Amino acid sequence: MSTVHRVVVHPSRYTQGASPFEVSTSDAPLKDLNADSRHVLIVGGGVSGLLVAWMLLDKGIRVTILAKEWARTWDFSEPRITSQIAGALWEMPPGGCGLTEIETPGAGWATVEHYREWAMQSYNFYMKYAEVSNEHEKGGSSLGLSVAKLHQFFYDDAITSCSKKSPRHEHYNKYAAVKTRIGGVEVYPDKEAIAQRFDKSIINLSSGGNHFQSGYTHTAPIINTDKALAYLMALVQRKGATLETREVKDLRETGQRLLTDYKADAIVNATGLGARELVNDEDVYPVRGAVRRVENTRHSKFRHLNDAYLVPAQIGPDGLPSKTVFIVPRNDDILYVGSIIQPHNENMNLTPESPEVQQMWDRAGDFMPSLNHAGFVNHFPFAQGLRPFTKKNVKVRADEDCGFPLVHNYGHGGSGWTIGVGTAQCAVHIVETLLDDKDKTGLLQVVGMQTDWSDIKKEKFSNAIKGTLGANEKSELLDKIQASGVPESCKDRLKNVVNSWSAELIKASAKIGNQTLTDVDDRLIDDKTNLLEVVTQSDWNDEEKDKFRNAINGTLGETEKAELLDRVRASSLQIPDTYRDRLTNVVRLWSAELMKASAKATNDAIYPIEDNVYKARL
Numbered sequence: 088m089s090t091v092h093r094v095v096v097h098p099s100r101y102t103q104g105a106s107p108f109e110v111s112t113s114d115a116p117l118k119d120l121n122a123d124s125r126h127v128l129i130v131g132g133g134v135s136g137l138l139v140a141w142m143l144l145d146k147g148i149r150v151t152i153l154a155k156e157w158a159r160t161w162d163f164s165e166p167r168i169t170s171q172i173a174g175a176l177w178e179m180p181p182g183g184c185g186l187t188e189i190e191t192p193g194a195g196w197a198t199v200e201h202y203r204e205w206a207m208q209s210y211n212f213y214m215k216y217a218e219v220s221n222e223h224e225k226g227g228s229s230l231g232l233s234v235a236k237l238h239q240f241f242y243d244d245a246i247t248s249c250s251k252k253s254p255r256h257e258h259y260n261k262y263a264a265v266k267t268r269i270g271g272v273e274v275y276p277d278k279e280a281i282a283q284r285f286d287k288s289i290i291n292l293s294s295g296g297n298h299f300q301s302g303y304t305h306t307a308p309i310i311n312t313d314k315a316l317a318y319l320m321a322l323v324q325r326k327g328a329t330l331e332t333r334e335v336k337d338l339r340e341t342g343q344r345l346l347t348d349y350k351a352d353a354i355v356n357a358t359g360l361g362a363r364e365l366v367n368d369e370d371v372y373p374v375r376g377a378v379r380r381v382e383n384t385r386h387s388k389f390r391h392l393n394d395a396y397l398v399p400a401q402i403g404p405d406g407l408p409s410k411t412v413f414i415v416p417r418n419d420d421i422l423y424v425g426s427i428i429q430p431h432n433e434n435m436n437l438t439p440e441s442p443e444v445q446q447m448w449d450r451a452g453d454f455m456p457s458l459n460h461a462g463f464v465n466h467f468p469f470a471q472g473l474r475p476f477t478k479k480n481v482k483v484r485a486d487e488d489c490g491f492p493l494v495h496n497y498g499h500g501g502s503g504w505t506i507g508v509g510t511a512q513c514a515v516h517i518v519e520t521l522l523d524d525k526d527k528t529g530l531l532q533v534v535g536m537q538t539d540w541s542d543i544k545k546e547k548f549s550n551a552i553k554g555t556l557g558a559n560e561k562s563e564l565l566d567k568i569q570a571s572g573v574p575e576s577c578k579d580r581l582k583n584v585v586n587s588w589s590a591e592l593i594k595a596s597a598k599i600g601n602q603t604l605t606d607v608d609d610r611l612i613d614d615k616t617n618l619l620e621v622v623t624q625s626d627w628n629d630e631e632k633d634k635f636r637n638a639i640n641g642t643l644g645e646t647e648k649a650e651l652l653d654r655v656r657a658s659s660l661q662i663p664d665t666y667r668d669r670l671t672n673v674v675r676l677w678s679a680e681l682m683k684a685s686a687k688a689t690n691d692a693i694y695p696i697e698d699n700v701y702k703a704r705l
């Protein structure tokens with residue numbers, strides 16, 4: 088009989104207010120699904136989409152995954168999705184595949200600190216998962232997971248503290264993060280320490296024409312991607328997810344239609360490089376990579392390796408990153424030897440004979456001479472893929488433009504497996520926040536719970552949340568929030584609500600009336616009063632009247648919205664055409680604008696735009 092195992096997914100400091108939750112390896116989701124459960128559409132069937140699916144399902148949310156292509160474990164002649172090509176070695180960001188991985192993204196985007204936080208969430212998850220035994224295999228290997236030692240080497244001193252201007256600063260910073268947060272750390276501060284620890288018959292300490300000057304070892308999870316993807320696809324299906332092969336186009340335009348067709352509440356975009364076309368994101372670009380697949384059985388000519396070895400890209404005197412050495416044993420007795428880093432190159436036309444592949448292999452052989460006796464895996468000796476980078480780093484955020492709940496989780500570059508659990512947790516948190524804000528019940532509850540606020544004050548906050556606040560009341564309220572004893576995280580959120588929702592409502596009203604932003608404030612209130620009056624005088628029943636009032640006040644859910652639009656269209660009432668149109672517009676536009684404002688408030692909470700965050704990095 089199989090035992091149910093659970094692993095905790097911890098929130099990060101960037102998802103304030105989120106609680107730890109569990110995912111399980113059991114067939115049934117941890118929270119029951121039924122026809123009334125919320126439903127999320129995920130576009131993309133790689134690691135980024137599947138991890139989000141797993142988490143949502145165990146939270147009791149129904150999932151449908153749409154993907155153009157899935158992982159293939161049976162056919163070696165067809166190209167494989169990027170998630171399958173990966174090493175997939177866990178590394179403290181930035182990954183060894185290039186120091187330029189995290190370019191300065193600008194305020195409001197993910198920083199290296201976000202990457203490290205997400206990497207640590209993933210690390211802790213994998214380490215816990217490694218303790219999971221199931222009926223098939225011991226030690227978490229249903230996910231294809233092994234925990235190895237990773238040895239990293241540097242041509243300069245990455246260990247001793249250095250100034251922020253030094254080229255080795257990034258390496259030092261990364262070492263500092265490893266030393267304080269990761270298990271199994273051994274340090275080699277100079278070449279003598281390296282020589283003492285590593286047998287010359289295993290690695291060449293002056294490979295690449297230079298002596299290694301420092302290095303360190305730490306514990307690192309490694310994932311057998313073939314096994315992990317097949318397992319995740321089967322697991323989410325057992326838990327109730329529907330997997331559909333389908334290419335989606337022009338998501339911002341077609342998303343609302345998809346939500347209606349699939350009767351879903353939100354969409355997650357986890358399409359990796361595909362996001363370039365899908366949401367027309369010009370920041371997205373490919374970085375071509377390749378690995379040789381080497382037999383690592385105990386019977387091969389090559390000595391069997393348990394540990395992983397890495398010479399990360401290092402910045403040379405010319406300011407350019409050097410080539411890397413990447414040697415990673417997976418628990419399927421295959422050794423991955425790489426790697427190639429070719430930004431903006433998406434030709435999948437490399438062969439083992441290509442000059443850059445030969446150079447990559449020679450570099451690895453120079454570093455680990457015994458590789459020269461190795462044999463390649465017969466049926467699949469060589470793999471290439473395109474890492475999905477973006478100029479502004481990985482995009483885990485609510486879409487602020489589309490007006491329906493759309494959450495992006497793409498652009499993981501060379502670290503999809505390293506940061507995947509963390510980014511999935513963040514995406515799930517955003518989905519939940521948007522859905523809660525859609526109902527707005529969460530925020531109204533926070534207001535309701537304030538024991539030290541008078542009823543009048545509570546009503547004003549509730550009105551702000553519902554979007555019925557005038558400009559004077561708004562500034563009055565902002566002062567009150569500032570002076571109150573509400574916890575900081577709630578304070579920020581309430582201020583965001585007051586600031587951006589009011590602003591967005593005014594913008595929406597401006598659009599409706601085709602007015603300039605300056606003179607719509609009063610008009611907004613007049614319009615609303617007029618509309619409410621029309622509703623009061625109508626011959627609709629009380630329930631219908633309530634729904635219209637809610638629409639006008641901006642508190643309407645998706646289902647009610649659609650129902651109302653039909654009612655307005657079909658109405659035989661003698662409503663003047665102008666009012667009929669305005670009612671329709673109010674329902675449509677205000678809901679969309681509220682969703683945009685909610686998306687913005689959520690992103691602001693996750694990617695603080697205060698200057699000091701960026702100053703700290705310079």
Ligand SMILES: Cc1cc2nc3c(=O)[nH]c(=O)nc-3n(C[C@H](O)[C@H](O)[C@H](O)COP(=O)(O)OP(=O)(O)OC[C@H]3O[C@@H](n4cnc5c(N)ncnc54)[C@H](O)[C@@H]3O)c2cc1C
Binds near residue numbers: 131157173357361375
């Ligand atoms: C050579 C190489 C080595 C690597 N090594 C490592 C490593 O050691 N460690 C590490 O952490 N990472 C590594 N990576 C990076 C890692 O593979 C990626 O970051 C990760 O796979 C990204 O996963 P994803 O799910 O976001 O995208 P993908 O795996 O590309 O999945 C995208 C999914 O979206 C679907 N899709 C795309 N467009 C559409 C559309 N319009 N409609 C419907 N579906 C669509 C695709 O069919 C696919 O199912 C490596 C990558 C390469 C190439």
